Amino acid sequence: MVSVPELKEAEPQKWRDAAEDALAAARRCGSMSALAEEEVAATLLQCWAGDTGEAARRRFVQHAEDFEAAKLVLKKLVRTYDDLADAVETAKADLVGGLSYADSHDLVVDDSGRVQLATPIMTAPGDDSHFGPLDHAAEAIGDALTKATEADRTATAALRLLGAMTDITDPALAREALRQDSPLAVALRLQNAGGGDHSINVSSSQLAAVEQAARETGVSKKLLLATLWQEQQWYQHIDGSPNGPASFFGRPFNWLLSQTIKPDKSLGITHIKPDTARTVMENHPDAFLDTENNRLSEMDDSQLAKYIEENPNEAIRLSAYHYSDLREQSEYGARTDKDLFLLYAADTPDVRELNEQYGDESEPRGGDIRTRGENWDRISPRLDDAMAWEHLTEAERLEAMEQLESQTPDGQYVYLEPIYGDGISMGTGTDTGTDRWEPEPTPSPSANPPPTPPEGD
C-alpha cells in the first residue's frame, strides 16, 4: 500500500516526462524501422543482385523488425507512464485535500492513512457527532491511498513485463506478449523473475490441500502458499526435500520437543504452535474429526503434535482456519493478506497496531517482522506469476515456450521455474539472430587461361 508520505511527495510530472521520453525513443525506433525496410532494403533489392546483396537485404529487413518490435514495447511504456501520472496526480490532489481537512478538524493521520483525534474528548453515551469529520477524513484519505496503490500495482506489473521484452525481435510476438495475461506474457515474467529464493518444496497432495483449505475457509491461496514458503525455511530449504534427511529427523525431533522440552515449539509443515492448533480445533470442532468422528481437539499434546507432524495436509487446514480466525476476531491490523502473514508470526496488540499505522510498508518495521514483511514483498509477484502459469493449459504453456525459444539465441537454454508446482519448463533457443554481419565471399568468374597459340600456320 502506498503510504501517506509517499503519495504526498510523489511527482506525477516526472512520470509524464518519462512518458515523453519513451515516446521520443519509440518514434526514433519507428523511423529507423522505416529507413531499414523502405529505403535500405529496397535500395539493396534494386541495386545489388546476387547472394551478397540478398544477404544484406535480409539483414536490414530483420533490423526493421527489431526496431518495430522495440517501438511497440516503448509505446506501451508511454501508456504505462501516462496512466500512472494521471492516477498519481488525481490521488495526490485527493490526499492533500483530505490532509488539509483533517488538519482543520484537529485530526492526526498516520503514514498508513489511519485517522485519529489529535486529543481524546469526553462525549455523552451514544453521541458520535464528533466522529463525522474523522470518518469523512478517513474515507477521503483512504480512497486516495487505495487509488494510488492500485495505480502502483498496475504500473509495476506492466513494467515488469516490458522490462522482460528486450529480446523480442518479432513484432507479432511483441503484440502477443503485450496482450494482457497472454501465456507468453506470463512466461516472460517467469523467465525474468530472478533467482535467490528457494521454491515451495511440497508435494502435489499438499498443493491440492492448499486449494481445498482456501475454498473451505475463504483465505487466499496466495497467503497459504506464502506461509508454506516462509515456514519451510528450516528443514525443506536445507535439504531441498520434504522427505530428505533433515526433514526425516526434523519432524520426529519437533514431536519429541513438543512432548518434553518446549510445549510451544512450532510444528509441521506450516510451523503452527500446538496451542494455536488446539484453539483452532476447539473453534471449529466439526471441521477436525478423526475417521471415527471423534473430535481431534480432545487429543493430548503429544498426540496432537504427532498428528500435525504426520499429516501435513491437516497442518495446512489448521493454518487456513487460524488465518480465518485472526480476521474474525478483529479486522484491526488484519485487513490485508500481508497483515495476516505478519500476524501469523506474532498476533499481538503491538503488531496489529503497527499494521494499522504503517499499512503494507515494511521499511518502518523492526526485527523479524520487518524481514518477514520484506520476504512477502519479494515473493508476492513470484507467487502471482506461478499461479498464472498454473492456470494455463498444457497447450498454452507449450506454445509460450516455443515462442520464447524462437526469440532466444540458438543453443541457449530457456528455463522457467515457477516458485511452486511441477511446471518447470525447459527448452533451447532457435533464433539464429543478427550477429555481426560478415559479407559473404563474392563468387568470381574464373578467367580462362590465355588461349594457346595455334601450332604452325
Added chain:
Amino acid sequence: MAIGVEGDSIVSFEEEWADLKAAAQERLQTGTRLAGVGTSPAPGRMPGAQNLGLDAAPVRRIANRTHTENSESGDSNKLADAEAAGRAHPGWECGPVSNDCVDAWQGRLRGLSSLVADAADGLNGAMDEQIGGDRSVADQLRSGAEWLENA
C-alpha cells in the same frame, strides 16, 4: 580485334569478356533465394561494366545515411527522464521496477544502434570486396588479352 582462337572462331577480347560476365552473372543468380525476393535488378538498372550485379553509388548513399540517422537517434534514446522518474519514487513498488525496465531498454537501444552501425559498415565493406574481386577478374582478362596481342 582478334585476340584468340576458340575452336575455328576468332574471339575478340570484348566478346570473351562479355561471355565471362554473362556466365558469372548466371552463376550468381542461380543461388538460393528467399521467397518474395527479386532475383534481378529492376529494369533499367544495369550493373556497371566492372560490378557484377551491383550499382554501388546508391548503396553507399543509403549506407551513409543510415549511419547519420543512427548516430542522431543515439542521443534521443537515452531514456534519461524515465530513469529520473523511477529514482524519484523509491518507496513505490513501481519505482525500482521502472529502474530495472529502463536499464534493460537503454541496453537494448544501444545494442540495436550498434547492430545497425555494423550492418551499414558491412555494406561498404562487402561492396569494396565485390568490386575488388571484379577488378581482379577484369585485370586477369586484360593481362591475357595483352599476352595474346603480343603473341
